[in-house]
Amino acid sequence: MILIVPANPLRPRRPDEHFTAEAEAARAAGFQVAVVDHDALARGGDVHRAEASVSGSGAAVYRGVVWRTSGEQYRRAHELPGWYAALAAATSVSVWTQGSDQADLDHARVELGAGPAVLRDYTKSMKHYWNDAAFIPELGDAVAVWRVAIRSLELREDDFVGGFVLRRFERFTSAEVRTWWVNGDCVLIGPHPDTPNDCPSAEIDLEPVAPMVAGLGLPFVTVDLALRADGVWRVIELGDGQVSDLPTTVEPEGMIAALLGPPRP
Structure with a gap:
């Protein structure tokens, strides 16, 4: 498994500072890390040049093009109309x-x-x-x-x-919680990046939403939840994990180990 991250614009052989901790955690776990010129890709530039440092074999995950996740899967996770029907009972x-x-x-x-x-x-x-x-x-x-x-x-x-x-509109009484899911299993629970110091409640109940997330059949997603005024945890957002921020207060090792492990059959 290869972790691919955007390159630092000033030091193109190094990961962007935003992804440095994740890259270090992946290397420490024995995985290969490669960088790409995200700006060149976004501008529709020379794709081969932008991906020049990517080598090796096996599945790859891009934190920030997608190999383990198909284009169709990415859009289904990234855009609300793609995931809404599956989670309608748990969201607004x-x-x-x-x-x-x-x-x-x-x-x-x-x-x-x-x-x-x-x-x-x-x-x-x-x-x-x-x-x-x-x-x-x-x-x-x-x-x-x-x-x-x-x-x-x-x-x-x-x-x-x-x-x-x-x-x-629904009224919530807690900060948002970001949960990370790999192959339908929740592998990490933490604060939302907008409120990195607001730790989630230990009483968060994922049982109702877990089969809904698994039913989407998506390899790597995040689900943001908040506690509604009536005491029910509700889904605020589902997103593709590749482009979801990891809060600065959450160590990346757990997410990296779950993400870059062998895909489940």
Whole structure:
């Protein structure tokens, strides 16, 4: 198994500082580590040059192109419409559009019904701009909904993916917890990268969600959860593990060992 990470832009033979700890943990566990020029790949440049340092045989996992995870699997994990149906019972009721047309958004808000909601695109919300570009106090206010949508589009710019997603608002009483899953098994539980010092509750209950995650058949994902006001753990987000941040307060050894071990048949 090979761990592939983005290269440091200033020192292209070394891993990007963001992934240094994971690279060191992988090497310590006896695995090969290679770097790629992520910027060159993103710009559609010389792929062969960008991957020049990658050698060896066997499956590879890219922290940040995908070999162990197919393109279809990546999209199913990375975009909400890909995973929503499988986890619908454990997450907020959601509807979405294809594209950013106002009429389609208006249809979606009517479909979801009255009340508060959270707006995002297929991959991400602008939760750090909560009142301007994420939270909708009342879906019945079409003007306010579109105002939030426009601000979200302005902030996302070229990173806007797929279409608008409207999610029924739920009130939570805990910080988010990030869980890591390899071949359908939870291998690590820790804080969310946005709140790295808020340790998860020891009473987190993964039993209801575990068969849902396993049923997706995805090799490497993260699932973010939070405790709802009624005491039920709810799924906030499912993401592809390759592009999910590991909190700075979590040692990478456990995740690396589980990820780079032999894939389960």
